[in-house]
Structures are given as structure tokens and as C-alpha cells.
Amino acid sequence: MHSFLDAKHMAKALRQALAERGQNISHSDALELVARQYGFANWNMLAARIEAAQLKPLELPSGWHVASGTNERNYRLGIDPQTPGTALIESRPDRDAVIDRAGGETAVLMQSILADPYRGGRLRLTAELRTETAETATLWMRVDPVQGRYLHFDNLMQRPGGPLVGTAGWTERHVVLAVPEAAATIRYGFFLRGSGKVWARRFALEVVGPDVATTEPSPRYLSRPTNLDFGDGQPAA
Template sequence: MHSFLDSKHMAKALRQALAERGQEISHSDALELVARQYGFANWNMLAARIEAAQLAPLELPPGWHVAGHTNEGNYRLGIDPKAPGTALIESRPDRDQAIDRAAGETAVLMQSILADPYRGSRLRLTAELRSEAAETATLWMRVDPAEGRYLHFDNLLQRPGGPLAGTLGWTERQIVLDVPETAATIHYGFFLRGSGKAWARRFALHPVGVDVATTEPGPRYLSRPTNLDFGGEQPVA
């Protein structure tokens, strides 16, 4: 069975079949007819889909891995072949319609390390991010115990101006988290949610003093019941 990847051969066969019946058409017209058979407005759109489908996987940078929940059929993750020293996550153009936006489908490139050298300290992660037609691109870090729920986590999503969206040039982002004595591992990286492209470079991880505030969103608890009648009463400090 033919697929859209065989479009050029199908166009050639169509042209030959019509010629045998005395109907001459150009090769470009045959390509346009095949494109419409596959539901595309024109050959240029189908040709772009074919090129995207044939993109080779990117090479992963040593020490980094793709998060297990990432659907690598919809994304490419690894070193940008056009920019050494830069990591890239991009949605495959031929799979954009298959990305589950309602579920917040996300592609994650990450690194995991032992927490031993950092226990009892405050840790700052910095990196530069760039985006192109991205729904959401951001930096993230998580501190985990040996078992159970994570100890600390931040992905900038709750911070105004934190994640990148649309097309933006190189922008530095940082996360600061405490690493308790009970920490076992630390995980960090960047992710792309939905479609588009996101680049990252110049990752750095350093202990900082307690004078540097953590970026983790705090608990959203009030000191007492407040504004129960929706009349605009403000909590007392």
C-alpha cells in the first residue's frame, strides 16, 4: 500500500496512465493531483510534510536522556546539528496534528545526578533558552528523596515571565531550590509543551548562599478563613 512518502512515484504513474489514454499532463500537475488526494491544498505543503517525516533522529548529548513519557514519534530531541553546543527539542511538522494538546503533551530532555555533593545546600540552575513558534518552553528542576514524592520542584510555569512562548531570542532563566539532607537525586533540564521548537544552552548548576531566595512556588494557604461571603474582605496580616 502506498503512503504519502511515495507521492513522486504515484505522480509519475498517474501521468503515464493518463498519457496511455491520450491525456497529457505535466509532472507538476500530476504532483498537485496527488497532493489533493492526500488532503493537501498543494504540492508544496505535501513536500514539506514528506521532508519532515524523513528527518533523522537527533544525537543525544552524552549524560542527557529523554524523559520516559516523551512520545518520540511526535518530537525530535538532541543536539542541534546546525548549532554545536546547543540542545534542541522540536515537534515534527508531520505530527503536529497528532500532538495531544488537551493532555498537555510534553517532550523533555533531562539529566539526573546524585544529590550527595549538594545535601544541605541551596542550588541554582541557570540556562539560556530560545523558542520558535513554541506553545510553551521552559527550564525545570526537581529534588527527590530515595522514596516517595519529590521534595522540591519548579518549572517556572507559575512565575510571570517564566516560560517562553511564541518566538523569542536567547533568554536566561534560573531556578533556585533547597537540597535537604534527605535528598537522594536531582533532576533538571528543559521541555517543550505542544508544538514548535525550543533550544537550550549554557546549563550551569552551582550552590548559592541562603541570601539567594528560592524560586519554588510557596504553599497557597491563608492564615485564617477569609472573604467567605465574597464581599471583598481582605486577610489580616
């Protein structure tokens, strides 16, 4: 039984069958017809899907795992075979052909550790990132209790110059979070949102003193109730 991976052979057979009936079409037209039979708008989109299907999965680094919710049909995550000591997250070549980019899909490579040795202190996570045509790529860390919402979290998204966008050379980024006594686990890693590629290397997790400021965005609380009648800021009549 044929699959979309046999598209080129199917296009050749289709062209020959039509020629036998006196209907001559070009090879490119035959490819377009086969692509539409498989539900693709054109041959380029089907060719990208074939290329993606033939890419081998990357090997995961020891101790790391792919976060639940990551669609590995659309991403490859693991050690970059071309650069030992470097992890890679990349969107597969056909991702933009089958996924609505506005959906904000994210691929995450991470570690999870127990918080026991770090309770009552602060941790700094540091790594270097490099990107190629990335929509958004960044470092992140989260401190979780046994149950319920996280205690502390930062992914650089609310910091100027935090995430990497587009193509960028090796850039160091860091996150500093407090680890309260209620902490049970600490999770950290890096992610790619949307399409493109991001490489990561030289991860380090270290205890720092109270003199090192945390990077978690502060809640935006007002000092007192303000503008309750919505009168301030109205345009002049």
C-alpha cells in the first residue's frame, strides 16, 4: 500500500497511465496532482512533509526530557549531532505547512530535580543560547510546591533583551529564583516557540547569596486604589 513517501513514484505512474490514454502532462503537474490527493495545497508542502518524515529523531541528553505538551511531530529535540556538548531544538521542515503559526506552539527540553538541598536559598541558572530564524527562544526556571501553582517562575519573556528572536550568536542568559521552604521540585531548561532553531550549551545551576537579586518579574501592584471613576486620562472634550 502506498503512502505519501511514495509520491514521486506515484506521480511517475500517473503520468505514464495518462499518456497511455493520450493525455500528456508534465512531471511537475503530476506531482501537484499527487500532492492534492494527499490533502496538500501544492507539491512543495508535500515535499517538506516527506523531508521531515525522513529526518531521524535526535538523541536525548542523559538526565533531560521533553516536556509534556511538546509535539514531536513538529519538532526535533536533543543533542546536535554536528556539535557535541550542544543541545538543539528545531522545528521540522514541514511545520509551517501543517501548523497555524499563530497557535504559539512551543517545544521544551528540560530537567526536573528535587528542591531539598536548596530550600531557604537562591539559585542561579545560567546557559548560552544561539538561534537561527527563531520566532522566540529562551531559558527558563520554575520552583514548584508539592501541589498547587508554582511558587516562583521566570522565562525572561518580560525582561527587555531577554528572549532571543531571529538569528543570534552565542548569548549568555541567566535566571535567579528564591527557593522557599515549601518548595518540592525545581524545573528548568530552554524552549523554542514557533519555528526556527535554538541551540543551548554550558548550563550551570549554582547557589547564590541573598545579595544576588532575583530576576522574577515583580507583581504590578498599585500602592493605593487609583482612578476608580475612570476620570483620569480621558481625552479633552
